Amino acid sequence: MWTVIESPIGPLRLVEQDGAITAIEFSPFRDGARPLGAEAADNPVLVVAARQLAEYFSGDRTEFDLPLAPAGSAWQRSVWAQLLGIGYGETASYGEIAARLGKTNAASRAVGTANGANPIPIVIPCHRVIGANGTLTGYAGGLERKQVLLELERDEDALF
Template identity: 55%
Template structure:
């Protein structure tokens, strides 16, 4: 499917629900949760669009547990500040977490900038690929996620990161 601004999209199945992948000019622009299930394709043909087919393959590998780092051309749209936050997100390793405060510190921002980092994290147009699910509260609890905390917990479990729900289930 394409639209007037040259975007092309496809919907793929995933363990966190149907994902709409959107590309423009040969690069991945957006991943949207809650895409219409009736639009899911079984396979993304290479001729549809190389970035979409490549993204679909890499996401399938990630969800299968065989991919830990994405290697895709990206074209997210956002302010300079948001893009700086997303650049830091891209460096958070698989199977680990960080906090909003740690990201603020890495950007050289004052301690009170955690909320601004959280807002930029929440505006991330490329969830999973830019792993905003790996950002937790300063006390280690799961906090805000545009896709919902259930999805965040699922993604962290896929990466073998214990969530607070997993911790309380032990008692």
């Protein structure tokens, strides 16, 4: 099941399956990219997810409390678990994530690949991963969205 919500970074499609969020997609949506099921704005999991995202964008939420079921390899899931440990308003480099996983800095490219495959952005905060020199590097939703999300978390003022 799925629904679309408005946000300061454009429409977001929230996807639920078996009682958990499986994807948050940026517009333009790629229909057929993953199983969606029927549109269901009144699905309880989607209602809670939409509310929590609205609270995040308004500056009233710094942590999400949602059932998540991201599909990915064991490596990807281990990277995504590390992303959940990067606090609101904080950042980490790809090399730091590799080190947290017990890997050398050489694994930072593999961390970047897994980060880019994160199916639940914002909630699993892949936007908080930056280059070793502090620069913004790739983001599946585009660098402009990444910058907006990071600025939201640095700012006391709400976006929405």
